[in-house]
Amino acid sequence: MLPTCKQATEQLSENIDHNIRGFKLFKLKLHLMMCRLCRRYDKQINLSAQTINLVEPSIKPSDSLKAKVLHDYRGIHQDSQNKHK
């Protein structure tokens, strides 16, 4: 049986990460041949995944965390220098 549109959308996303093969691919292709809405979805889900790369929301560390971690780093470096002396 061919996949439903909902199943096809899931498989199209899966196909971005690893190529679907064999009979599953054959059935998906057959579905796509008959369904222009899923063909459109195929194009758009790929475009959406590429877009995420360009808009990844970046969170900045707080100044206090930055200061703490830098302090830790200095301490570790100091310890390692003392060990070598």
Add this chain to the structure above:
Amino acid sequence: MSQSEKELLSRLIVGDEIVFEQLFTQYYSLMFSVAQSIAGQAIADEVIQEAWISAMKALPKFEGRSSFKSWIMRIVANEAKTRRRKESRTVSLESIQDNWASDPRFNEKSHWVEPSSNWNGDTPEELLEAQELKDCIAKNMQRLPDNQKAALKMRDANGFSMDEICNILEVTPSNLRVLLHRGRDQVLQVIDHFQKTGEC
């Protein structure tokens, strides 16, 4: 490991604080997503701090079998798992509340009733010419469930392999596929809504 990464790491070992700050700032966002998805937002910063301590202590022994980014993400994930065990926090895929099973875009036979529209723009750059859309996607990505957000950031924004993400987030390949599909589909719906209405 690339030559430039080797150079950076050797400077890190000799105590170069500028390089340290640069790497800390560069990886913070992704480390936060990983820590948040495993241990929760409340202790994510503590997890990151502990992870950097562990990483800097272990750095001289780092053999470069993976990239530094991948290595440090595994450390933050391990740190987060340890903290999660201590805090007895459990996270499961089932805890994600969404309406996937009753998605109104599909009918009872799981075929389209409300498909996406035709979009103006064939490339991400063309789509993102509208700054409002860029802001809208970023805002909506922040609202995704923690593990979807972490999976998307690692896979689509940072190019981690599926195996690496499964190891780091402790999810099965099939669960990871679900997380990625739902996250991408949410982004697709945000773009589609913007294309239809011009609004976020």
